[in-house]
Amino acid sequence: MKILTCIKQVPASSNVDVDPETGVLIRDGKNVKMNPYDLYALETAYLLKARSGAHVHTVTMGPPSAADVLREALMMGSDGATLLSDPRFAGADVLATAYALSQMLRRIGFDLIICGKQTTDGDTAQVGPEIAEFLDVPHVSYVRDVDLRDDKTLRIRTVDDRHEDVLDIKLPCLITVDKDANTPRLPSFKRKRSTRDIRIETWTLDDLSDKEATHYGLRGSPTQVESIFPPERQATGRIHSNLENPGKTLFDILVEQKWLRGD
Amino acid sequence: MTFSTVNRDDLKAFIEWFGGNNVLTGDTIDEEYAHDELKTVHRRPDALLKATDEAAIRRLLAYANERGIPVTVRGSGTGLVGACVPVEGGVVLDMTPMNKILDLDKDNLTLDVEPGVLLLDIAEHVEKEGLFYAPDPGEKTATIGGNIATNAGGMRAVKYGVTRDWVLGLRVVLADGTAMDLGGKVVKNSSGYSLKDLIVGSEGTLAVIVKATLKLIPAPAKAISLLMPFSSREAALVAAPKLIAHTTLPTAVEFMEQDMWKYSESFLGKNIPHDEHAAYLLATYDATTEGAVDEIVECASAFAVDKLDAHDVYLIDTDDRKQSVWNARGAFLEAVKASTTEIDECDVVLPRSQLPGYLSFIQDLSESTDLRIPYFGHVGDGNLHIYLCRDDLDEATWKEKTAIAFDAMYEEAAKCQGLVSGEHGIGYAKKTYLRRHSDARQLELMEAVKTAFDPKGILNPKKIL
Numbered sequence: 001m002k003i004l005t006c007i008k009q010v011p012a013s014s015n016v017d018v019d020p021e022t023g024v025l026i027r028d029g030k031n032v033k034m035n036p037y038d039l040y041a042l043e044t045a046y047l048l049k050a051r052s053g054a055h056v057h058t059v060t061m062g063p064p065s066a067a068d069v070l071r072e073a074l075m076m077g078s079d080g081a082t083l084l085s086d087p088r089f090a091g092a093d094v095l096a097t098a099y100a101l102s103q104m105l106r107r108i109g110f111d112l113i114i115c116g117k118q119t120t121d122g123d124t125a126q127v128g129p130e131i132a133e134f135l136d137v138p139h140v141s142y143v144r145d146v147d148l149r150d151d152k153t154l155r156i157r158t159v160d161d162r163h164e165d166v167l168d169i170k171l172p173c174l175i176t177v178d179k180d181a182n183t184p185r186l187p188s189f190k191r192k193r194s195t196r197d198i199r200i201e202t203w204t205l206d207d208l209s210d211k212e213a214t215h216y217g218l219r220g221s222p223t224q225v226e227s228i229f230p231p232e233r234q235a236t237g238r239i240h241s242n243l244e245n246p247g248k249t250l251f252d253i254l255v256e257q258k259w260l261r262g263d
Numbered sequence: 264m265t266f267s268t269v270n271r272d273d274l275k276a277f278i279e280w281f282g283g284n285n286v287l288t289g290d291t292i293d294e295e296y297a298h299d300e301l302k303t304v305h306r307r308p309d310a311l312l313k314a315t316d317e318a319a320i321r322r323l324l325a326y327a328n329e330r331g332i333p334v335t336v337r338g339s340g341t342g343l344v345g346a347c348v349p350v351e352g353g354v355v356l357d358m359t360p361m362n363k364i365l366d367l368d369k370d371n372l373t374l375d376v377e378p379g380v381l382l383l384d385i386a387e388h389v390e391k392e393g394l395f396y397a398p399d400p401g402e403k404t405a406t407i408g409g410n411i412a413t414n415a416g417g418m419r420a421v422k423y424g425v426t427r428d429w430v431l432g433l434r435v436v437l438a439d440g441t442a443m444d445l446g447g448k449v450v451k452n453s454s455g456y457s458l459k460d461l462i463v464g465s466e467g468t469l470a471v472i473v474k475a476t477l478k479l480i481p482a483p484a485k486a487i488s489l490l491m492p493f494s495s496r497e498a499a500l501v502a503a504p505k506l507i508a509h510t511t512l513p514t515a516v517e518f519m520e521q522d523m524w525k526y527s528e529s530f531l532g533k534n535i536p537h538d539e540h541a542a543y544l545l546a547t548y549d550a551t552t553e554g555a556v557d558e559i560v561e562c563a564s565a566f567a568v569d570k571l572d573a574h575d576v577y578l579i580d581t582d583d584r585k586q587s588v589w590n591a592r593g594a595f596l597e598a599v600k601a602s603t604t605e606i607d608e609c610d611v612v613l614p615r616s617q618l619p620g621y622l623s624f625i626q627d628l629s630e631s632t633d634l635r636i637p638y639f640g641h642v643g644d645g646n647l648h649i650y651l652c653r654d655d656l657d658e659a660t661w662k663e664k665t666a667i668a669f670d671a672m673y674e675e676a677a678k679c680q681g682l683v684s685g686e687h688g689i690g691y692a693k694k695t696y697l698r699r700h701s702d703a704r705q706l707e708l709m710e711a712v713k714t715a716f717d718p719k720g721i722l723n724p725k726k727i728l
């Protein structure tokens with residue numbers, strides 16, 4: 001079985017700089033980390049690999065510095081990695097990102113694609129499902145557990161606020177894995193050594209079958225950023241000290257804010 | 264020595280100096296003030312005073328000294344040896360309201376604080392200035408006064424030392440109400456006996472700390488931890504001193520066996536990665552540039568795998584990863600507590616090379632006493648935390664077994680050139696063992712020091728000695 005995992009490099013802190021002209025995130029390759037949600041996607045792949053001997057290949061689209069997260073994936077358990085990087089992809093919105101990735105994934109070939117649920121920067125949770133639509137394969141999001149039923153079917157458990165589903169899904173397909181679905185392993189020094197010689201190839205637009213540059217990057221993005229601004233901060237907490245009856249005061253506040261019913 | 268109890272006239276005086284809101288008696292005193300974190304020592308104070316300012320403290324002490332009223336100083340009460348419990352009654356002086364950060368001096372790299380400032384507030388205050396106060400005891404809600412009074416250790420002692428190494432100056436009030444400054448904003452000091460260093464670690468028995476001048480350094484650019492699994496306890500313990508001696512000093516080297524992670528995991532409801540191994544070292548490295556840290560980590564990892572038989576070395580480099588592993592490590596004490604009905608602990612410190620032998624002794628002791636005895640350690644410092652768990656034992660059996668186990672543990676520690684406490688102090692709970700395992704002349708000297716500072720013995724009576 002061939003598993004492809006999609007990961008993204010995101011800013012390590014929540015204070016990100018945005019280009020005021022274009023509304024595009026300024027990514028300089030400094031102070032970055034792997035999107036934390038993608039750790040659960042990778043772990044899901046590695047657990048399947050341990051059970052079925054699957055081959056796990058990891059990809060990312062991003063600037064050349066994004067190769068760092070691919071190295072990290074090799075240190076954790078991936079068998080190979082490819083970077084999709086081309087200035088012509090810059091400014092991609094969700095649709096253009098998913099389109100470029102789908103072109104790449106189709107060419108590499110897969111039985112199963114595993115994405116994170118969402119990222120901590122773009123935060124849309126749309127890339128996974130959109131890739132599946134472009135590739136015309138079934139997809140399931142919010143996945144918690146995966147197991148192989150037979151060599152053509154996955155048994156999947158998903159959880160949302162209200163209910164839990166257990167589904168069977170035919171391969172090839174795509175899943176997005178929920179936060180806390182598992183305990184992601186740490187990068188291993190022994191794997192760092194043993195994967196040192198694995199070359200991470202960089203693909204550009206020229207490696208994709210659709211070579212029409214206007215389908216990618218800012219030009220391929222229907223989303224127009226009107227303006228971009230930090231959300232207004234909620235007022236900070238209130239401090240009540242030296243109260244006669246602190247329990248009652250707290251109760252009244254909780255009722256006032258509708259956390260509790262007063263009756 | 265017989266002490267006076269607090270009477271109406273005393274209370275009147277206290278109210279005049281501290282204000283009515285800050286003087287509590289009887290049932291208005293929260294039960295918390297009758298014990299510390301471990302709850303093995305219990306006694307309610309006659310009166311609880313919330314410290315407001317130095318002037319009030321000076322008056323209180325002059326008066327209490329005159330009247331023979333015991334005064335027990337208390338920080339956050341997170342101690343583990345009953346040190347802040349007023350075993351002779353009298354007054355408990357709660358220092359937590361004196362919690363102002365007074366001055367960050369960027370030229371001298373010092374921080375002046377009141378004693379009730381919490382450790383977590385110090386870290387926050389200096390780190391946003393790119394500075395660093397290195398001592399890192401596990402309990403971040405402890406007060407700096409409590410840390411100084413117990414000479415608290417913590418997770419970074421291997422490289423940076425303990426609280427004492429970071430206290431440059433103290434302002435104290437003596438038992439008779441005199442205030443004085445000891446040490447100061449000076450980096451070194453050979454001016455006579457170091458009274459400041461006597462106060463550090465004196466557990467409220469010599470003076471009340473009302474202000475401290477702490478040493479700061481520029482913050483390291485980055486710290487990375489490494490989780491190193493080993494196939495056995497011995498392998499991990501034998502590796503620890505070698506790792507420390509290898510080229511770059513780690514800031515911390517913690518030791519744990521699999522059972523500790525399991526306690527923590529069930530307590531926190533969260534797993535840590537790679538919890539399937541018998542024993543672990545958890546080491547941290549820092550440096551002033553990011554590149555330097557990466558290089559150190561590479562070198563230490565290769566050494567651990569190639570020369571120390573570590574099964575592998577796992578990288579803990581992001582905040583998320585640090586949180587998942589270090590939160591679990593930080594929860595050990597509470598997780599063990601939650602696993603049983605009652606615990607008691609032993610915090611011996613030994614030469615690092617003695618640890619493997621000592622811990623196999625503990626294993627045997629657990630079998631011979633039929634007690635559950637989980638443990639972990641700041642092995643980088645040779646400091647172990649060993650817990651006796653009561654489980655379903657009745658009171659009499661529990662008392663009997665803990666006495667046997669403690670006697671044996673301290674006895675064996677002494678044989679291994681170890682000392683009674685590495686960082687939690689002697690307080691009330693460990694007095695017997697300090698006495699038993701200290702040279703008689705040394706005890707006499709300690710008693711003479713106590714008498715010189717506090718001739719009437721009103722400050723935290725019955726503690727340490």
Ligand SMILES: Cc1cc2nc3c(=O)[nH]c(=O)nc-3n(C[C@H](O)[C@H](O)[C@H](O)COP(=O)(O)OP(=O)(O)OC[C@H]3O[C@@H](n4cnc5c(N)ncnc54)[C@H](O)[C@@H]3O)c2cc1C
Pocket residue numbers: 006007008023024025027035037038041059060061062090091092093094095097098101114115116117118119121122123124125126127128221223224225
């Ligand atoms: C107008 C506009 C301009 C933008 N310009 C830029 C820009 O110049 N540069 C830029 O980096 N971003 C830019 N963005 C943000 C970018 O569109 C999104 O971050 C990106 O499409 C991924 O979406 P997301 O982060 O919401 O991912 P989500 O949909 O939340 O991610 C879900 C999962 O999809 C996978 N995934 C997501 N992104 C990638 C990726 N790049 N490679 C591999 N797998 C991935 C991961 O598995 C991830 O867990 C722009 C957005 C807009 C609206």
Ligand SMILES: Cc1cc2nc3c(=O)[nH]c(=O)nc-3n(C[C@H](O)[C@H](O)[C@H](O)COP(=O)(O)OP(=O)(O)OC[C@H]3O[C@@H](n4cnc5c(N)ncnc54)[C@H](O)[C@@H]3O)c2cc1C
Pocket residue numbers: 299300335336337338339340341342343346347358378399400401402404405406407408409410411412413414415416417418465466467468470471472473596597686687723
């Ligand atoms: C989960 C947990 C983890 C811990 N981890 C560590 C650790 O890693 N390292 C370590 O060393 N300890 C550790 N401890 C023990 C404890 O936190 C320390 O002993 C701490 O220094 C106590 O501070 P406190 O403010 O709670 O003092 P208290 O417990 O209130 O008092 C301790 C002693 O200090 C004296 N004192 C307090 N303030 C003053 C003052 N202003 N002037 C004079 N005397 C004073 C008291 O009289 C008493 O003798 C841990 C405890 C817990 C519960």
